[in-house]
Amino acid sequence: MTILKARSGALPAEGLGATVPSSSAGESPRILERLPLPPQTPYRVTSDAEALQIARALAEEFRVSAAERDRERRLPWDEIERYTASGLWAITIPKEYGGLGASYETLAQLFVTICGADPSLGQIPQNHFAVIQNLKDTASEAQRQRWFADVLGGHRIGNAGPERKAKAAQLVSPTARLQLKADGSLSVSGSRFYSTGSAFAHWIPFRAQDEQSRPLQVWARRDAPGVTIFDDWNSFGQRTTASGGIVFDRVPVGEDDVVPIWRFQDVPTLSGPVSQLIQAAIDAGIAQGALRDALDFVREKSRPWVDSGVTRASDDPYIINEVGQLQIEVDAAHAVLLEAARHLDAVAHQPIDEHVSARASVAVAQAKILTTEAALLASEHLFALAGSSSSRAAHNLDRHWRNARVHTLHDPVRWKYHLIGNYVLNGALPKRHQWN
Known part of the structure; x- marks a missing residue:
């Protein structure tokens, strides 16, 4: 595969956008120097049912210290290793490559389950699974065999997302550049603003441009010279995703480490809908986790209102009514999410044309709207149900709203309404990218 045709146009290392991100205080951010442990071959999950059983067990384990990790902003290094060892990060590798080939419904439920316990930890593999789908859709056969085998062997995949620069007029605009050096080797330089999962990854794929x-899509090793990840993610929610900035400074890459995605710009795929399905599942998990903690607090700690005439808050007729309404909202969002996932399963093995891709985007957009609303409603209404004592810092229940508010900003819901309305009213097909 020829990536660059001529050396004469090779770009110099300088001026390629490999700028160091600045912190909100104007100081240089702290470099995240810790590297993930070398890959270890994980357990091989044998069925979708077993995958969900493992996920439920892990969720119970992760839930125990989720509030403490959030409060201390303690990155979940050990938990990520435990999660990977379970075999769950490899369940979507196709059967023909030695994997389980789990359904999209199982993938969605995996994210709901883990994010119901700790949505920061649960969000970390979002790009891992999205990139696996991207490989199915755009990589060469040799690249699929290579990277699918890596995932089955315990490798984790991160991502370096959009650059926050004025010149990057759109989120999909690559600002990193691939360079052909005089000796015929390749290197890449540039900077990216979001890198969720990359701190814990072994491979970091990201968008770049050729001459x-x-x-x-260029794949760089996490431990390659010139790769620098910054611990500058300081949002008030999703605090332990390590979604900081990343710089690539003349990072050496092989010719086989490059996927020429420009060849697939006009080819309909399921990459966008699958990426969005994961985002919707994260929000559904946040909603379920918030509601669960609200119910536990009402049962165990809340006091009934003075005029209620009951001795337990859980017997207050108004609280019972509101819980019923909230449960319907959360359940409905979850049901539509799984319906969207089943739609993807139904079309995955047929030719994907522009109409199949569009309908998949619409189905997932419907789920994304409802899971967004459910996450925000459940995490905010938690306090109205549980009462003033639930707002104490010791309980850290505000993390549910903080996580919901931050993660639901990932994809503006107003554009989901527009996508659906324009499709239904005008037959307009959604634009194809990872946010649709």
């Missing part, structure tokens, strides 16, 4: 300004 003809065509988009590429």
Whole structure:
């Protein structure tokens, strides 16, 4: 595969956008120097049912210290290793490559389950699974065999997301550049603003441009010289995702480490809908976790209102009514999410044309709207149900709203309404990218 045709146009290392991100205080952010442990071959999950059973067991384990990790902003290094060892990070590798080939419904439920316990930890593999789908859709056969085998062997995949620069007019605009050096080798330089999962990953794929300004997906090793990840993610929610900035400074890459995605710009795929399904599942998990903690607090700690005439808050007729309404909202969002996942399963093995891809985007957009609303409603209404004592810092229940508010900003819901309305009213097909 020829990536760059001529050396004469090779870009110099300088001026490639490999700028160091600045912190909110104007100081240089702290470099995240810790590297993930070398890959270890994980358990091989044998069925979708077993995958969900393992996920439920892990969720109970992760839930125990989720509030403490959030409060201390303690990155879940040990938990990620435990999660990977369970075999769950490899369940979507296709059967023909030695994997389980789990359904999209199982994938969605996996994210709901883990994010119901700790949505920061649960969000970390979002790009891992999205990139696996991207490999199915755009990589060469040799690349699929290579990277699918890596995942089955315990490798984790991160991602370096959009750059926050004025010149990057759109989120999909690559600002990193691939360079052909005089000796014929390749290197890549540039900076990206979001890198969820990359701190814990072994491979970091990201968008770049070739000499003809065509988009590429370049894969860099996490431990390669020139890769620097910054611990500058300081949002008030999703605090332990390590979604900081990343810089690539003349990072060496092989020719086989490059996927020429420009060749697939006009090819309909399921990459966008699958990426969005994961985002919707994260929000559904946040909603379920918030509601669960609200119910536990009402049962165990809340006091009944003075005029209620009951001795337990859980017997207050108004609280009972509100719980019923909230449970319906959360359950409905979850049901539509799984319906969207089943839609993807139904079309996954047929030719994907522009109409199949569009309908998949619409189905997932419907789920994304409802899971967003459920996450925000459950996490905010938690306090109205549980009472003033639930607002004490010791309980850290505000993390549910903080997580919901931050993660639901990932994809503006107003554009989901527009996507659906424009499709239903005008037959307009959604634009194809990872946010649709």
